[in-house]
Amino acid sequence: MTTGRGSDSNRPSTDVALARAAAFPRLRYMGSKYRLLPHLGPLFAEVGGRTALDAFSGSGVVSYLLKAMGYQVTSNDYLAFPATITQATVVNHRTxxxxxxxxxxxxxxxxxxxxxxxxxxxxxxxxxxxxxxxxxxxxxxxxxxxxxxxxxxxxxxxxxxxxxxxxxxxxxxxxxxxxxxxxxxxxxxxxxxxxxxxxxxFDNGRRNRSITSDVADLDGAGYDLVYLDPPYAPARDDxxxxxxxxxxxxxxxxxxxxxxxxxxxxxxxxxxxTPFAYKHSITQALRDMLKKFHESTIVLSYSSNAVPDAATIEALLRDVKDDVEVRKVDHKYSFGTHATAVRRDVDEYLFIGR
Ligand SMILES: C[S@@+](CC[C@H](N)C(=O)[O-])C[C@H]1O[C@@H](n2cnc3c(N)ncnc32)[C@H](O)[C@@H]1O
Known part of the structure; x- marks a missing residue:
């Protein structure tokens, strides 16, 4: 990691971190970002910083990538089992x-x-x-x-x-x-x-934390980088x-x-x-969340099959950040709620607010 706030020179290279993260035990989890890691790693390296929050940790794989990249990681999810997984793999250094x-x-x-x-x-x-x-x-x-x-x-x-x-x-x-x-x-x-x-x-030499909290109750201060992967209201299904x-x-x-x-x-x-599950409440929930983390560099994941649309998300981020970039990632998304569900193409976006 060579750029960004508080970066230091003896961090692992992104390739080494990605190789480590590739070994992370794979939990099949709706919306998990295993396949997005090759895009997230270089982006996190570009952003830099010393402290990172993964506010919706889910399977734990992004928290683990952040750990492998040398961040002091705080993992959060409002469910208990994601927090147990990150306690075992992100907080735990030796046992x-x-x-x-x-x-x-x-x-x-x-x-x-x-x-x-x-x-x-x-x-x-x-x-x-x-x-x-x-x-x-x-x-x-x-x-x-x-x-x-x-x-x-x-x-x-x-x-x-x-x-x-x-x-x-x-x-x-x-x-x-x-x-x-x-x-x-x-x-x-x-x-x-x-x-x-x-x-x-493994030990990344940082005091990492694992929290089980609603994102609305988190303290927003103190993170150089905040990764947000909320459960967007789907256009269909739930x-x-x-x-x-x-x-x-x-x-x-x-x-x-x-x-x-x-x-x-x-x-x-x-x-x-969760307010993120409903079309009528997600926009306000996103607005509140982005405001909370306005002091940090924000990386927000978003899929094109969700509500609200990408233009709305970008506008919400511009309300709290001057420097906003949108990257479209070609990402095949495979998950379905029915046995017949087929792999469908969605556009995966990364919104970056610095
Ligand atoms: C898209 S998934 C995150 C996937 C994760 N990035 C991964 O790679 O596995 C969204 C997560 O948000 C959690 N969640 C939903 N509403 C939440 C809330 N209000 N506060 C905290 N976590 C929430 C869900 O339990 C779920 O694990």
Whole structure:
């Protein structure tokens, strides 16, 4: 990183950082920016700075890229499991799960709990897989700190990989297409996913943080760079993360303090309100958010299949920033809420306000 506020010369090169980020364990997550990293890395390097906020961290991959680029990173998401993943991978610099940890978690249960086995019977996974999740948690409950975060992250990723298309809107094994991820017992998944998380633990020499907060409640001051990837109101369909990932959210805390909607077929958690999900509230939410971060260099992700349109976003950014640039990225976006969803082309934009 050679330019920008507070940059220093012994930062890793962008190529090295991108290579590191490419190894980040991949969670299939709506709107994740894995495929955009080759565009984000050089842009972040160009912007420079010492401190960075990833305000909507999701899968955690952008936070991890920022860490790999040498930033002091603050990761935030209003869901709990994204924060657990960034605690394990962005905040954690040294701790890994050793063979004894893995043998214990994969061994006999430490207590008789059966919440997952009974609650999600006939809904998700086989009896043996659900029993493993309960059993694994009987040990994770006795763990603390980064080891606990790593174990939960590996468990969450295992469940996501084992679930068809990674979303918990569908029940049962109807979409089983024989892929290895869907066949592998969760206990074996867990060992593999834990090894993958262990492999990405490294120290970037900064005190990074992981927060679980609504973006509206964050303090906007103190960041050289702010990366914003909000869930834009889609023109069609919806962008409800809890609807798709309620099981991962519950699994990340063993449903402690969560209230399951018992009358729903998939035993969902209640929808989390966000003003970004609705056409009538997103523009004001964006305006408020950009104002909050007006002192920082802002990089805002946006897809052309969203509301409001690109011209409106640009105007909102110009309200708080003098120097605004819009970059269009050719980015194939592959995600759908239906089995028939096909890869569609959308224009991915990066709005930069300096
Ligand atoms: C487009 S995704 C971010 C994807 C992420 N950049 C990645 O690469 O995986 C949007 C994220 O915003 C979170 N979110 C939605 N509304 C929020 C709010 N009001 N405050 C904080 N996070 C919010 C969602 O939980 C979701 O993880």
């Amino acid at each position: 890994t799960l050793d063979a004894a940890d893995l043998d214990r978690i994969c061994g006999p249960a430490a207590d008789q709990r059966d919440f997952i086995r009974t609650t999600f019977d006939g809904i998700y996974f086989t009896d043996a897989d659900r029993e493993f999740l309960d059993s694994a948690w009987s040990h994770i409950d006795r763990m603390v700190g980064h080891k606990r975060a790593l174990a939960i992250s590996a468990l969450v990723l295992s469940a996501a990989r084992k679930q068809p298309r990674g979303v918990f809107t569908v029940r049962g094994l109807r979409y089983d297409d024989g892929r290895r991820d869907l066949r592998l017992p969760l206990r074996e998944h867990f060992r593999e996913r834990a090894a993958a998380y262990n492999a990405v633990v 962008n409800d993360y809890i609807k798709r990932y309620h099981f991962l959210e519950g699994l990340s805390c063993y449903w402690q303090g969560q209230t399951i909607m018992q009358n729903t077929l998939t035993k969902k958690l209640p929808k989390r309100y």
